[in-house]
Amino acid sequence: MDTLLANPRSSINDLAEAVGINTISVRHHLNNLEADGLVRYEEERHGVGRPRLIYSLTELGLEQYPTRYLQLTDRLLVQLKESLPGEVIEGIFTQMAANLAAKHLRDAQQLPLEGRLKLLQEVLSREGFIVEWEQDGSQYRIREISCPYYHIGQTHPEVCTLDQTLISTLLAIPAEKVQCVLNGDHLCTYLIQSATPPEETK
Secondary structure: OHHHHHOOOEEHHHHHHHHOOOHHHHHHHHHHHHHOOOEEEEEEOOOOOOOEEEEEEOHHHHOOOOOOHHHHHHHHHHHHHHHOOHHHHHHHHHHHHHHHHHOOHHHHHOOOHHHHHHHHHHHHHHOOOEEEEEEEOOEEEEEEEEOOOHHHHOOOHHHHHHHHHHHHHHHOOOOEEEEOHHHOOOOEEEEEEOOOOOOOOO
16 A cells, blocks of 8 residues: 555556565455455556556545644634634535535425435435434434544534534424533434424324
8 A cells, every 4th residue: 555655556567566575465465455445446558458457545545644634624714713704604614514405405305304314314424424313202303423523623613503504404494402512412412393293192
């Protein structure tokens, strides 16, 4: 992987020469890395004969190396907050959530509430959240078991606007935040009111 990082688009022969092992061993290592989603290949034609395979790191592979995303995000938000009023910053996060929700609104509008909750769970999962939900009488309780914004949210709580707005927009029901990890709670929890409360048992 170090060799591919320094020499993107390498063939098996290139890698064998660089690391000093035979091509069979290189192919074995590449197969394992490919199975883990760390390496990909593409075919490249080079004259007559079969095309050769050219390898490079995937995005997941690149992320195995030290990054400074949190540091960069923190610096960017500090600079924005020094340059713009607080309501403008919150408006930016709200608009980001609205833009993300807009990609799924047409599908969501055709679903019953629990169908929208399942769609919301899928959308948040792709954003890095682990989410559970359950019905509690006439309400639904949405729990964020993990939040990808936790570390940056400790110094910039405005990021919480993003998932709350996304939840409210996709479900077309205001979401009330009743627990927040930034306030010392175990996890973040939202409540939404069902438009059609369950019938009372006679």
